[in-house]
């Protein structure tokens with residue numbers, strides 16, 4: 001389940017991630033995540049691998065910005081996060097060695113990042129350590145690729161045209177998506193599962209071309225495909241995404257994810 005892919009972006013790509021990827025895809029998940037975790041006013045909240053901070057911002061709307069901390073290993077992501085919401089505390093740190101004392105937070109959240117940690121178990125143990133007694137740990141990860149009706153064919157398309165480096169990143173996305181393995185992982189971290197369910201999010205784009213542009217240009221894929229490969233993927237995407245395209249050419253892409261809420 002471990003991966004050597006850490007989803008690292010430079011400042012320009014982090015900006016694109018916040019402007020394009022987050023509204024198209026992860027903003028919806030942040031709403032679901034914060035609701036599922038039961039975030040309440042007065043709670044101390046930690047967003048692990050916060051990226052540009054969409055989950056922390058949603059949590060802050062309920063708990064107040066001064067009660068929320070976001071931590072990420074990537075300085076560029078944190079720079080954008082602080083620019084968008086300076087009222088939240090943003091700190092650099094590794095999920096496997098969180099820079100906080102024990103029992104510091106009532107609710108620990110981690111959205112779409114566990115699959116990028118070299119040792120997911122170490123990270124979940126760290127989330128447990130910094131959670132208060134009775135506090136919650138909530139994690140969302142993409143489901144396995146075989147359960148992704150749109151991403152499955154899209155990843156096949158990229159595989160036909162791009163090289164091993166691109167595929168290594170795309171394979172990492174789905175590495176934590178097996179619910180049995182996730183249950184075992186949480187049990188091993190000595191957490192009590194409150195709920196584990198699948199949610200299907202919908203990412204919306206004006207066209208198949210726009211989908212590919214966002215998937216490539218606001219993620220580390222940008223540095224892993226040549227212009228030629230990128231053009232071929234764009235060409236093939238119209239056909240691959242046809243089942244998800246309406247009569248105006250707009251694309252609605254389902255993303256299946258696992259939502260796990262556990263108690264310490």
Ligand SMILES: C[S@@+](CC[C@H](N)C(=O)[O-])C[C@H]1O[C@@H](n2cnc3c(N)ncnc32)[C@H](O)[C@@H]1O
Pocket residue numbers: 006007008022026048049050051052053054055071072073074077093094095096110111112113116117118
């Ligand atoms: C796909 S982004 C998700 C970001 C954010 N949670 C969201 O929903 O937009 C994955 C994030 O994991 C971070 N990351 C990867 N490895 C990490 C680690 N070991 N510790 C902390 N953050 C890490 C990356 O820097 C990146 O910001």
